[in-house]
Amino acid sequence: MKGEKSEVPNGTGKFSLSRREFLQTVGGGIFIFFTCGGLDAQEGRPRGFQELPTYFNAFLRIKEDGRVTCFTGKVELGQGVMTSLAQMLAEELDVPVSSVDMVMGDTDLCPWDLVTTGSRSTRFFGPPLRAAGAEARAVLLQLAAEHLGVREDQLQVKEGVVSERNNSQNKVTYAQLAKGKAIEKHLSPKPPLKAISKFRVIGKDFPRKDVLEKVAGKAQYAGDIRLPGMLYARILRPPAHGARLKSMDPSALKDIKEIQIVQDRDLVAVLHPHPDVAEEALSRIQAQYDVPEAKVDGQTIYQHLLAVASPGEVVTEGGNIQEGEKLAAESFEASYFDHYMAHAPIETHTALARVEKDKVTVWASTQRPFGIKEDIAEALGVPAAKVRVIVPYVGGGFGGKSNSHQTVEAARLAKLTGKPVQVAWTREEEFFFDLFRPAAVVKIKSGVVPTGQIVFWAYDVYFTSPRGAQQFYHIPHHRELVHGQNPGGPPAHPFATGAWRAPGNNLNTFARESHINIMAAKLGVDPLEFRLQNLKDERMEKVLRAAAAKFGWKASRAPSGLGFGLACATDAGAYVATMVEVEVDRNSGAVRVKRIVHAQEMGLVIHPEGVRQQMEGALTMGLGYSLTEEVHFKGGQIFDRNFDTYEIPRFSWLPRIETVLIENLEVPAQGGGEPPIVCMGGSIANAIFDATGARIFELPMTAERVKKALSGK
16 A cells, blocks of 8 residues: 555445545546535535635546446445435436445545534535535536437436437446546536426435445454554543543563553653554553542532523523513423433444554544544644544444544554554443433423413523523413533532534423423423413424324323323424323332334435334433443542443344324424434433323432432432
């Protein structure tokens, strides 16, 4: 291997040329650029890109053989965008989905993209990608008209073949048009997107593009890539966050052949051609640390958070809270709590780095290839243009692989040793260095009039995202505040925190929907009826009624003893409603979810089967944060380092899951990967109350907490 070229497959397609080599090959095909400014305003730009007046949001290549290569800065985390984005491009180009090859998350080949998170791939990258396909098709039609000697309005396109409407034998393929030509062209005005009535691909089910590789075990992840002469690194880690290394004795490693020891400022690592030998060597190092005093733990964290919180900033508001309080015949006040939770992906953070002369190439499991490109450049003191990040398949992220510090570790070690280096975090490292879902608090005060209308709603969320806090119920007087850390004040958390699938919305929906049920129960009104009575949003009403019809909801006053619960929410532009049936063991407090019905309206649906898969996966993951997942700690010490103590959902837990997908063609495609999870906590909490009369205010709702609530303590 030399220079910028790599024959290592990137896991998302076999096209692995460098940018320079790619541009040199355009004589063998049509290469069309597209400039769309809308994405920049919505997603921002990374360091090093601010000076560019514009950049390519999406681009594609029509090859001589008729295949289409689509380049995207998004990555495939298992959420299925490899297929849905291919569908969107295929629809506008009028080519088979099977002819589209995806190259994803390669910073030398793909258009810049901020990060793959927030259910944004379809919403934000999809529209410019479709525009790119529409413009490419229009350019190809111009070429075809010239080639066939007919006017453009006499032509039709089907599966990459352009033909004369009244003479189907007069035809030319995209492949024939591409042969021997290289075109860089923009059209003005831009051609319109295809009308929904003419869709042949969008809205249809196709096999996932990654399914065969993954089922056959051929899919390449960062940990599967091998390079000649590569070393495996194991890194010395502190016993607690904030601990500082005092001394280190590697003398016991002298008898291990081929071992390398690297100490560079904060980085101490042992490297070897075999990973098990590197692991054994690390275990022999004697190290002493200064460990800071533990000031908070799982029992005191909420008091600490409230003490260091800022006064708050308004998220949304309407009317006047004081006026609403005067109108209310009855008021309700409660606080809701969420503990730290881990992402716990199947694949741990992994990276393989190679440094050759002035070129750095890193294969990484990450959600943020362009961001870590900048991080690596800064750490190594090289221009960002000399760093290439390639993202193979990623074995789950859920927001936790947006930091990807392992990539910087691998790059630093590769530069120091002069050899390719792989850093694959162990499960213990994965838990220790996770960007945990933050512990957080929500406080709600509300009031109703005798007719059951909610007249005021004062909502304060502390130390998590306000996502999901925005008001969709029809409440004349409301105010939603988000409280973060006071500038210059003591740190809120004893370790790093970050985004966790639908960040903030899980707690916000748990709190809001629990509180809605508390009011309904006090008024003696069926929870579904109470929600509908306080809604004017037709999309939400439709989703609630669809879920109720599928579930067979029986109107009753809670607690009814049936164990039924519901919650509704908006997330990533989608409207969702979840209904569950639970069984509670009153002796142990254990909760078993027997049935889930989930209704979702997310505008235009690109790949229905892919959406259903995401719905079922998110609902299953939601069982974990609702019932068991909690990181136990004391100061910077993390006590959960593996799945023996950190319990995620098991197959034996799985209830009957039924999904209802409501298509709304009047709304562009919205998010689908995160919205299904947000209602799980609230619907289960409400079902526990319906079954037992016990109200749980804290996530996760462990058996111990349920048992305590049942005892009234």
